[in-house]
Amino acid sequence: MDYTFDNVRVVMVNTTEPGNIGAAARAMKNMSLSYLYLVNPKGYPSAIATARASGADDVLSNAVVCESLKEALQGVYLVIGASARQRNIKWRQMDVVGACSEIQKTIMAESQKVAVIFGTERTGLTNEELDLCQILMTIPGNSHYFSLNVASAIQVFAYQNYVYNTTIEFKKSTNKLANFDELENFYAHLAQVLEYIEYFEDKRPKALLMRRLRRFFTRAMPEKEEVAIFRGIFRNIKPFKKL
Amino acid sequence: MDYTFDNVRVVMVNTTEPGNIGAAARAMKNMSLSYLYLVNPKGYPSAIATARASGADDVLSNAVVCESLKEALQGVYLVIGASARQRNIKWRQMDVVGACSEIQKTIMAESQKVAVIFGTERTGLTNEELDLCQILMTIPGNSHYFSLNVASAIQVFAYQNYVYNTTIEFKKSTNKLANFDELENFYAHLAQVLEYIEYFEDKRPKALLMRRLRRFFTRAMPEKEEVAIFRGIFRNIKPFKKL
Incomplete structure (x- = not known):
């Protein structure tokens, strides 16, 4: 070279x-x-x-x-x-x-x-x-x-x-992506949480909103650890609306 | 833009x-x-x-x-x-x-x-x-x-x-290329001249050398006027070897 x-x-x-x-x-x-x-x-x-x-x-x-x-x-x-x-x-x-x-x-x-x-x-x-x-x-x-x-x-x-x-090589992330099962569990958990906080309503239909959220998360290509962080956040959501 | x-x-x-x-x-x-x-x-x-x-x-x-x-x-x-x-x-x-x-x-x-x-x-x-x-x-x-x-x-x-x-446009030559007939006449004239000056010999066989010369001229993509210049040169070659 x-x-x-x-x-x-x-x-x-x-x-x-x-x-x-x-x-x-x-x-x-x-x-x-x-x-x-x-x-x-x-x-x-x-x-x-x-x-x-x-x-x-x-x-x-x-x-x-x-x-x-x-x-x-x-x-x-x-x-x-x-x-x-x-x-x-x-x-x-x-x-x-x-x-x-x-x-x-x-x-x-x-x-x-x-x-x-x-x-x-x-x-x-x-x-x-x-x-x-x-x-x-x-x-x-x-x-x-x-x-x-x-x-x-x-x-x-x-x-x-x-x-x-020349060609330039960028260091690639070695973090593992979340796999299909992990993502599906995450979306199920997310939907549960959104139901729990009474986010869905007629104007915000569950099917449509979940599709938009899937689109967003898909674009970001979540890593295993990132999915774990979100699920940790979900687990900490207090039922404030119900109190 | x-x-x-x-x-x-x-x-x-x-x-x-x-x-x-x-x-x-x-x-x-x-x-x-x-x-x-x-x-x-x-x-x-x-x-x-x-x-x-x-x-x-x-x-x-x-x-x-x-x-x-x-x-x-x-x-x-x-x-x-x-x-x-x-x-x-x-x-x-x-x-x-x-x-x-x-x-x-x-x-x-x-x-x-x-x-x-x-x-x-x-x-x-x-x-x-x-x-x-x-x-x-x-x-x-x-x-x-x-x-x-x-x-x-x-x-x-x-x-x-x-x-x-952006894209950059370069002015293209508008000069006309020599066409097939003109090029063939040129090669014929060139071969005549080379024979006339006794360039060809056993070590420099006519068929081989003419092919190499064609390869060279083809690569340069001669314009009409350039072919005319070469033919003018050929016409002026004096039979110096014969003198």
Whole structure:
């Protein structure tokens, strides 16, 4: 699995704010990406970048600084350019999920490396930079305001790429559910109690109300212990109406 | 559609860095979310928050500052707590996609509002805060280093929620593909040229090589104009080998 992530490199081109480089390193490491390439970063290295990287300073200190985008793309089999907006149809365009699918396919074949490139803060990638890309990845978003911070764009890509290549397992409850007999006994007890407190009446017919209550309890999928708690409560109901 | 987004509120609890509030506003607006609630924000309002909000200062200036989490949750039908890690199984846990699915279901029923809450920077949500949540949303990520910035966590959620509720349409090429006749004429012309330059030989048998070339061109799905470009090239090949 780490094999997948280690074949993806993130390339930041002409980044002007060192803080964004640090934030990008942190975004990457959180999503198991380690290989950061920096093409002509402005004011880098920088204490601001290191501060924003938080615990991801290893990604930052291993970052490769390049003088040209071509240098950063050496040995790469698939180049994907990130773009805030749709461009001319001459590029093959897809959303982030589509790009992650292409990355996965490319990496499957004999550890072929992939680069995802992100342009400068104000204007993104130039057409000349996009000419080096096989795929243009568009991050979906608000069409009336789309001004994603470059580290946020990297975060979105890194998250989607992580999710695309992993499955998350949640610890399941090991508590035993109440079985059929226990539930039927519970409903019988419940009906007895409701009769006892004189809840049912013409306006609240027993059959209808019991069906609604069954519907409610069924949806909650009661556990054995929970049924026992309810039955304990029932046993404590005092015949207050009769007193 | 905006209806969907307008019923989701993002709640930041005890945020200590005003910059993160600004970054969160920007992350939200990029993904069509507008309703930000701030419970006891430290050092807010702040010029740093406004700077980081970039063009999303409307989200920031409309943000509701509350003195307690309960106040921020008034009128809400579903409360989701964001967590970096899995917690005790007593909470219903799911990933971001799962949470977005629950949000969509809740919102569909008569504009019921939903809150997604994010805890303080260092330690996230407390157990007492999580007790107010019906669902615990875990953002998937690197198990060896998971230290997502709170604004990055909001970015990931906002992106996933946007993508979950929208479809993106890419402009399709309107260029006409080459049809069967044009392609067959092209292959015939190609074979003629290859014979003319004496490319085929025992080691490079015509049938095999033409099949591989067909496979390649088929994959690229040539357009009419592209086939015309190739045939123009063929017509210009000089019999240099014969000279």
